[in-house]
Amino acid sequence: MASMVSTSCPQFSGLRRSCPKLETQSFSQHINSHIRLFSSRKPCRSVVAMSSSNKFFVGGNWKCNGTKESITKLVSDLNNAKLEADVDVVVSPPFVYIDQVKNSLTERIEISGQNSWVGKGGAFTGEISVEQLKDIGCKWVILGHSERRHVIGEDDQFIGKKAAYALSEGLGVIACIGEQLQEREAGNTFDVCFQQLKAFSDAVPGWDNVVIAYEPVWAIGTGKVATPQQAQEVHAAVRDWLKNNVSAEVASKTRIIYGGSVNGGNCAELAKQEDIDGFLVGGASLKGPEFATIVNSVTSKKVAA
Numbered sequence: 576m577a578s579m580v581s582t583s584c585p586q587f588s589g590l591r592r593s594c595p596k597l598e599t600q601s602f603s604q605h606i607n608s609h610i611r612l613f614s615s616r617k618p619c620r621s622v623v624a625m626s627s628s629n630k631f632f633v634g635g636n637w638k639c640n641g642t643k644e645s646i647t648k649l650v651s652d653l654n655n656a657k658l659e660a661d662v663d664v665v666v667s668p669p670f671v672y673i674d675q676v677k678n679s680l681t682e683r684i685e686i687s688g689q690n691s692w693v694g695k696g697g698a699f700t701g702e703i704s705v706e707q708l709k710d711i712g713c714k715w716v717i718l719g720h721s722e723r724r725h726v727i728g729e730d731d732q733f734i735g736k737k738a739a740y741a742l743s744e745g746l747g748v749i750a751c752i753g754e755q756l757q758e759r760e761a762g763n764t765f766d767v768c769f770q771q772l773k774a775f776s777d778a779v780p781g782w783d784n785v786v787i788a789y790e791p792v793w794a795i796g797t798g799k800v801a802t803p804q805q806a807q808e809v810h811a812a813v814r815d816w817l818k819n820n821v822s823a824e825v826a827s828k829t830r831i832i833y834g835g836s837v838n839g840g841n842c843a844e845l846a847k848q849e850d851i852d853g854f855l856v857g858g859a860s861l862k863g864p865e866f867a868t869i870v871n872s873v874t875s876k877k878v879a880a
């Protein structure tokens with residue numbers, strides 16, 4: 576898929592030169608459209624072409640939901656679902672049900688932890704170690720989810736250290752970033768996402784096994800999904816940040832998935848966006864057929880490409 580990656584352009588003259596929409600809009604109309612679209616303090620962005628071809632990735636984050644009975648039904652629905660072949664599919668059950676899921680779920684779907692301890696296991700009451708996740712068959716762990724950041728109080732550095740440890744032990748990391756509503760309204764969306772990204776970047780040994788999940792906090796569990804344009808704008812900015820701060824190769828190869836009120840009805844339009852490489856799904860991942868629809872939205876991506 577071809578993707579357009581934006582670079583910051585604080586100079587109006589630079590924007591005038593490089594933005595094709597200026598041909599059809601007055602300069603002030605154009606600036607205002609950027610401000611409306613981006614809801615950010617950095618409205619002026621020039622665009623450079625960049626291509627990436629990433630395998631679609633869809634994760635189901637079951638959070639703290641389910642019982643032995645409901646999970647038996649969910650697993651059975653997933654086992655019976657027809658899933659497009661060229662998608663990495665991962666589910667993340669609550670820790671206590673991972674073994675049940677591992678023993679009954681098709682191997683087509685990989686399993687993730689929802690969190691992991693920051694170092695080797697030991698005397699850390701209530702924690703789950705990376706070693707234990709691997710032992711029980713997990714290939715991934717979700718780190719930096721907004722509920723861990725804002726409800727439990729984990730900070731950027733702690734999350735970065737967790738990611739580094741998980742990667743060093745061979746677990747893939749679904750690294751979550753995203754702004755809260757007041758941060759978006761204050762025009763700080765990019766600043767917040769970049770700061771969270773930098774904390775991961777400062778800590779991790781490499782990006783091969785990392786999937787970035789952009790999950791605006793205001794969209795999580797609220798039914799208020801980001802528009803495809805809002806999501807694409809941040810995904811492009813994240814890719815651009817990787818290009819400028821890590822490498823062009825990492826920028827093009829790292830999958831950036833969207834999370835926040837994704838469902839069977841809105842996934843296709845989101846999937847069409849150039850820099851959306853998949854989804855991290857909460858509520859809708861608890862319904863097998865709907866989760867399958869979201870996985871299969873990769874077909875919209877192919878049509879759009």
Ligand SMILES: O=C(CO)COP(=O)(O)O
Nearest residue numbers: 636795796835836857858
């Ligand atoms: O937090 C999420 C996935 O990690 C998203 O949750 P919802 O899909 O329920 O909004």
